[in-house]
Each structure stands twice: as structure tokens, then as C-alpha cells.
Amino acid sequence: MVKHIILWRLRAELSAEDKRAKALAIKQGLESLKGRVPGLVDIHVQIDGRLDSSNADIMLDSTLESPEALRGYAVHPAHVAVADGVVRPNTELRTCIDYEY
Numbered sequence: 001m002v003k004h005i006i007l008w009r010l011r012a013e014l015s016a017e018d019k020r021a022k023a024l025a026i027k028q029g030l031e032s033l034k035g036r037v038p039g040l041v042d043i044h045v046q047i048d049g050r051l052d053s054s055n056a057d058i059m060l061d062s063t064l065e066s067p068e069a070l071r072g073y074a075v076h077p078a079h080v081a082v083a084d085g086v087v088r089p090n091t092e093l094r095t096c097i098d099y100e101y
Contacts, residue, residue, distance in 0.1 A: 001041070002064045002100055004073070007056035009093040022090040023047040023058055029082035030060060037076045039069025056095070070098060 008026075010019045027045040034043050043062040050057065064070045073079055 002067055002070050002098060004060070004062045004064060004070055004098050005096065006060040007095045008058045008060075008087070008091040009055070010057045011090055011092045014090065019057065022086070025086045026058055026082075026090065029086050033073075033076075033078055033082065036078050037073050039065040040073055041065060056093075058091075067100065 010022060014022060024047065027047050030045050031043055033040060041063040043060070046059040046061065047057070062073075064073060
């Protein structure tokens with residue numbers, strides 16, 4: 001199994017209202033990939049409950065069957081559509097860790 005965890009910071013120029021709307025759109029888009037991308041076992045996007053000590057706005061926590069499944073997820077058309085359509089245009093910083101367990 002592979003954990004694929006990403007932290008994003010939303011663009012600073014977005015208003016608080018826009019940040020909330022964009023975070024929700026990112027959450028809905030990414031979580032809709034479950035059952036559509038082969039090898040994607042679980043996916044959850046955390047946007048609520050963030051403490052002031054955080055320096056990221058959004059966390060993706062996903063589980064894939066294998067490193068090969070992770071590579072397939074990265075280029076899957078449904079994932080690319082969400083990434084290009086809502087994630088990348090609204091974020092300014094991305095941090096990722098992938099690991100096998």
C-alpha cells in the first residue's frame with residue numbers, strides 16, 4: 001500500500017469567502033475520484049478544523065494499492081481534470097510525501 005499525502009496553501013490574494021469556496025471545490029473534486037481511478041483505495045481531503053498553528057489550508061490523505069497505482073493516478077484523466085481545473089489555479093504552495101507501508 002502507498003500513502004499519498006499533499007498539503008496545499010491557497011493563493012494569498014483570494015478572499016476568505018473565495019478560499020472557502022475553492023477549498024470546498026477541491027475537496028469535492030478530489031474525493032469524487034474514489035471508485036473512478038484504478039488502484040485508489042481511499043481518499044479524503046481535510047479543509048475544516050485547521051488550527052492557527054497550521055501553515056497549510058488543505059490536506060489530501062489518500063491510499064493507493066501500489067507505487068504503480070500512484071503513477072497511474074497521477075496521469076488518470078479524471079485526476080488531471082481536477083488538478084488542472086481547480087487545484088493548480090487556486091493554490092500557491094504544494095508539499096507532498098509518498099510512502100509505502
